[in-house]
Amino acid sequence: MSFRKDFIWGAATAAYQIEGAWNEDGKGENIWDRYSHEPGKVIFGHTGDVACDHYHRYEQDVELMHEIGVRNYRMSIAWTRLLPDGVGAVNQKGIDFYNRLFDALESRGIRPFVTLFHWDYPTALQDRGAWSNPDSVKWFEEYTALCAQKFGGRVKDFFTFNEPQCFIGAGYEAGFHAPGVKLGPASLLPMAHHVMMAHGAAVRVLRELVPGCRVGYVPCGSPAIPATDSAQDIDAARKSFFDIGEDGRGLGFNVPLWSDPVMLGHYPEKVVSLYGKHLPKGWENDLPGMHQKLDYYGQNIYQGHVVRAADNAKGYEAVPLPVGFAKTAIQWPVTPDALYWGPKFLYERYKTPFVIAENGLSCHDVVSLDGKVHDPNRIDFMHRYLLEYRRAAEDGVDAAGYFAWSLMDNFEWANGYTDRFGLVYVDYQTQQRIVKDSALWYKDVMESNGETL
Secondary structure (H helix, E strand, O other): OOOOOOOEEEEEOOHHHHOOOOOOOOOOOEHHHHHHOOOOOOHHHOOOOOOOOHHHHHHHHHHHHHHOOOOEEEEEOOHHHHOOOOOOOOOHHHHHHHHHHHHHHHHOOOEEEEEEEOOOOEHHHHOOOHHHOOOHHHHHHHHHHHHHHHHOOOOOEEEEEEOHHHHHHHHHHOOOOOOOOOOOHHHHHHHHHHHHHHHHHHHHHHHHHOOOOEEEEEOEOOOEEEOOOOHHHHHHHHHHHOOOOOOOOOHHHOOHHHHHHHHHOOOOHHHHHHHHHHOOOOHHHHHHHHOOOOOEEEEEOOOOEEEEEOOOOOOEEEOOOOOOOOEOOOOOEOOOOHHHHHHHHHHHHHOOOEEEEEEOOOEOOOOOOOOOEOOHHHHHHHHHHHHHHHHHHHOOOOEEEEEEEOOEOOOOHHHOOOOEOOOEEEEOOOOEEEEEHHHHHHHHHHHOOOOOO
16 A cells, blocks of 8 residues: 555655755854854864855755655755844845755656754854744744745745754753753743744745645654553553653653644643743644644654653553664664654644655665665665555554755764765765665665555
């Protein structure tokens, strides 16, 4: 059985991870520009200054998309390429770059899915408090309006935020991503609240300025996988996936904190009871604005964790990974069932067409003696995960799309260039691109709408 006839098959990238040209043509500084230039922050001192040089090589990259059959391209716009200071003066050269990119995509029949924010926050606004500042909602609204006005005639598919759990949780709670600070619940809750208010404001602006647009939201999470198919273990996994930690740690990475207000119009009861005192005054009045009807509910899923029922206060417990468990080059466990249980639990709760906005793996890819890049482990990984996603669709999940992460090897945040997630190999010394075996395999999958799985 294949996926639905209008299933969206594609590949994804993010601006900071591929574009380079970090200070060219009027682009302003973002927090990753600053963070990656601080000694000791990114492995081996790597930066995104050049990355994949996509800013100068976009035509070649679009041609590669066409070659490997990518018809839907999830990309992000660099906020400071359009607004160097985050607000105010517009950089026309930035507008021109994205229009040239959209021209190239259109010429090859490739549909852009634009993510408005994928972690590269303007430094000028970071210095004004970033998401802790209530004005951050207006800042993002202004930026969204500019994107809508300049690109809405040719772009109809938008995602507001990519992985708010990560850019808040990793950047402002755990501190291992830009801007590299460590805050507690009293600071994190207002930030989360403002991000979700900004999401709602962006959706309203897009609906107003881009007639016929389709809008989504892309949080993330590690799905809980039941240890067995027993009703008790399934209930335990569902409860675990949507639970709220009581000690305040890991709050930035929580699943329902970031999705219930947006998708259901309210905070989880446990968030209010445990942490409501940290929410901004009058927060209840902001919930209707956050809760906007969406066309897509996206999720980035790479791995899951196994849970079973337990006779304890929580009613569940984690099942340790077995000795010698399968893992990727970035040391993440290989758990294909995550693409069944994650979509299943999330669609049950939010009842919105579901898109896997990122899925893939880092491999120890090398150029072989024959000049090609053979990556059977990536093919096997994607095959296993897609079979589980198809099973979720067969069991009632409204599975609308799947974007492979990533179109090409790129700057992998704090891991620099040490992890390769791409369908296309990038030699960072020469900027040569080599299509990997997995890209050709994925081309067949996309063309058959999953029938070849």
